[in-house]
Amino acid sequence: xxxxxxxxxxxxxxxxxxxxxxxxxxxxxxxxxxxxxxxxxxxxxxxxxxxxxxxxxxxxxxxxxxxxxxxxxxxxxxxxxxxxxxxxxxxxxxxxxxxxxxxxxxxxxxxxxxxxxxxxxxxxxxxxxxxxxxxxxxxxxxxxx
Amino acid sequence: xxxxxxxxxxxxxxxxxxxxxxxxxxxxxxxxxxxxxxxxxxxxxxxxxxxxxxxxxxxxxxxxxxxxxxxxxxxxxxxxxxxxxxxxxxxxxxxxxxxxxxxxxxxxxxxxxxxxxxx
Numbered sequence: 001x002x003x004x005x006x007x008x009x010x011x012x013x014x015x016x017x018x019x020x021x022x023x024x025x026x027x028x029x030x031x032x033x034x035x036x037x038x039x040x041x042x043x044x045x046x047x048x049x050x051x052x053x054x055x056x057x058x059x060x061x062x063x064x065x066x067x068x069x070x071x072x073x074x075x076x077x078x079x080x081x082x083x084x085x086x087x088x089x090x091x092x093x094x095x096x097x098x099x100x101x102x103x104x105x106x107x108x109x110x111x112x113x114x115x116x117x118x119x120x121x122x123x124x125x126x127x128x129x130x131x132x133x134x135x136x137x138x139x140x141x142x143x144x145x
Numbered sequence: 146x147x148x149x150x151x152x153x154x155x156x157x158x159x160x161x162x163x164x165x166x167x168x169x170x171x172x173x174x175x176x177x178x179x180x181x182x183x184x185x186x187x188x189x190x191x192x193x194x195x196x197x198x199x200x201x202x203x204x205x206x207x208x209x210x211x212x213x214x215x216x217x218x219x220x221x222x223x224x225x226x227x228x229x230x231x232x233x234x235x236x237x238x239x240x241x242x243x244x245x246x247x248x249x250x251x252x253x254x255x256x257x258x259x260x261x262x263x264x
Contacts, residue, residue, distance in 0.1 A: 018173035019173060021172060021173060022173075025203070043237075047238065054205065054206075113206040114206040114207075120241055121241070
């Protein structure tokens with residue numbers, strides 16, 4: 001039986017603390033369920049969004065709890081799209097090369113794994129710098145017809 | 146940011162078994178776990194470690210980086226590590242990240258103990 005995804009728009013705004021990561025995950029889970037996504041796809045999107053928000057907390061806001069993270073979810077035209085917007089330090093994921101994972105794990109390197117996971121789990125990962133010194137990462141998952 | 150992390154530590158002969166008693170292994174507790182593991186591995190001079198993930202339902206790259214830290218500390222002194230009993234979603238993450246290529250994963254803690262006893 002074909003399951004039709006539901007068209008929706010949802011938004012959440014949270015402070016830039018790691019305490020809020022579970023709240024963000026719950027929000028994505030709830031929205032994914034509402035959109036009738038498969039459990040596996042929801043799990044992948046949750047992890048990708050978690051990685052993107054962790055990057056914002058660590059690299060854009062440097063663990064300052066006063067920053068804001070806005071997460072917009074759109075489920076439309078067989079696409080589940082999540083945009084994560086912050087006003088922290090400019091950080092372009094295009095500048096980060098995918099690590100050679102085996103070497104990465106053995107060496108004393110840190111960072112880069114989260115971005116690798118985002119690219120691996122999602123169909124599109126886009127970065128944009130917006131007016132008002134805002135950064136936006138958009139993660140898109142294509143949904144089966 | 147949390148100030149404490151829940152875990153259980155036991156020893157079987159020369160093997161330390163670190164069981165994380167948290168459902169979410171993310172950036173909120175990864176730093177605390179790194180601290181506990183560093184103390185355990187350096188102050189207690191442990192060379193064989195089992196990281197029991199049976200209680201962890203969710204893990205991200207921050208959690209994996211804590212496990213990697215333990216691996217790297219042990220690597221400097223030719224120690225050994227096993228990741229034991231990961232739940233399905235955590236096992237999938239370990240495979241996607243190819244962590245299983247450098248860190249042996251066992252289905253149970255007992256299996257991990259048997260492997261480390263034979264080293």
